Amino acid sequence: MKAKVHVTLKPGVLDPQGKAVLHALEALGFGGVDGVRQGKFIELDLKESDPKKAEAEVEDMCKKLLANTVIEDYRVDISEG
């Protein structure tokens, strides 16, 4: 199985990198952007073949290491390898 994990900053947490990207886009003439939030995308190859178990395991990984839940949210998508 594969797991795709998106780690994003929680709403309300200041994202200086996202702001810098927004300003750079504006400087390039892309005036249609209201906001930018930058996050992380992590892809995992899993040994587990049961999607439910795989999801639970990756959730645990997110809580323990992949995300810092003080400032970050995460989303896990499990798919067939």
Added chain:
Amino acid sequence: MKAAVIVFPGSNCDRDVQVVLRESMGSEPLMVWHGDATLADVDLIVVPGGFSYGDYLRSGAMAAQSPVMKDVVAKAKKGVPVLGICNGFQVLTECGLLPGVLMPNAGLKFVCKDIHLRTEAADTPFTQGYDKGQVIRVPVAHHDGNYFTDDDTLKRLNDENRVAFRYVNADGQTSKEGGNGANPNGSMDDIAGIFSAARTVLGLMPHPERLSDPAMGGTDGRPMFDGLVQALG
């Protein structure tokens, strides 16, 4: 007094702390490799500055999971004093010994310069070498020093007098009090260092160990270590 300095791959202030502790204690601190599963009984544990594991994923995130940190956390919970400097502060937040998180600096740049700190609480082993309100000059050198926590935790830190140091200008004013530009990284409430609830863990971004010898151009960092030795025997 016995002290231990934890060494991770990528630590780079471990030797600085080793030298200051040697000077203050008059004996050698233990240098403990991160891969060790246990730690000898000591009176003080220092988690030093640097770039453990290259700051992969998040600053301090990998180091917080390394084998020796389990024992550091267990000993901290029993009341053994733990000092985390710079990357060490990041590690202590990642392993849950201190609340909040150190985010990338608001200016997105690595900041490396001397700054001023105001001692907000002098009633702990870490800060008893200073007077409350005393302004000291020490360097910062970090990319992720922008302290952030939720409003409830911030209120608790303030109500329980758990802010150890704030960034100020040379006259002792925070950016809010008129000390324009005193805050080098956008840190919430100008926080440079905080204590745990039991006041036995201190994490701070600035480097007292780097200005602890006249040959280095300043000694304002030294009272932290002398105070620790006095308090912990």
